[in-house]
Each structure stands twice: as C-alpha cells, then as structure tokens.
Amino acid sequence: MTESAIQTQIDPSAMDGFEQLHAMLDGRLPAAPIAETLGFVGFDVPERGTAIFELDPQLRHYNPIGSMHGGVFATLLDSACGCAVHSTLAVGEGYTSLDLTVKFLKAVTVDSGRLRAVGTVMQRGRRTALAEAKLYDGRDKLVAYASSSCLILS
Secondary structure: OOHHHHHHHOOHHHOOHHHHHHHHHOOOOOOOHHHHHHOEEEEEEEEOOEEEEEEOOOHHHEOOOOOEOHHHHHHHHHHHHHHHHHOOOOOOOEEEEEEEEEEEOOOOOHHHOOEEEEEEEEEEOOOEEEEEEEEEOOOOOEEEEEEEEEEEEO
C-alpha cells in the first residue's frame, strides 16, 4: 500500500491530540509544513503536555547582524508551546494561540550546535492553556524562553 493510501485511511478527527502528534511522528500523518521550511531535524512528544523540537542553525536562518533571526527562535518556541498544548487535547478539541512572549537571552550562530526547544504545559483548563518553552543550545545553555496562552476550541 502506498504512503498516500495509508494517510487517507487515517482519520485525525477520531484521535486525541497526543495520538495525532504520534501519527505525525510515525509518518501516518504529514508533518507541519513549517518543519520543512525551517529545517527542523527532530521532533518528539514523550508524554502528554511536553513537546520537543530540534534544529541545527544554518546561515539561511541569519539576520543582517550575523546571528540567527529572532523569528526562527520564536517559531521553535511557538511550535514547542503549541504542540505541548496539542498533546493534551481530547478528541474533537482544537486550539489556537492567543499570545506568545519571547525573551532572547543569548545570540545563536552556526557554532552554537543543535538547538532544542522543550515545551511544557504549565496549566490546562477547560477553555485555556498556559505553556512555556525553553530553547537550549548544543552546550545545553539556555538561549531563549517563551510563554504562550492558548484558547481551547470545542
């Protein structure tokens, strides 16, 4: 059976958020296109309420001052926060981000090593969720921090 035939047999609307994300990890559902656009090299959802993204800094991620653009930081952190919340969704629930606050702590370059964004749900209510994400460089030094509020949709 072809990959596209397998994907058409998967019904994401019958899965909870954790199952949907694991279907993406297993290749049964397509990954988010932003992962390819920015070149994410790792993605994991080890438990409900936690999501991890990895990226190797490249020159294409740079801003004019010679370091990684803040938008790349923000996208990694937003992905980690959002997928941490996504992993807590029940069947039939969705979510949307209400805000994202990012704190840049250290410049990142190609010499920084693989980046790892770890997102965690801090509070999950019936209508909203609060998540945080920390971005670490290849030496496990904190380079950025974010928090995000999400609206839970039925």
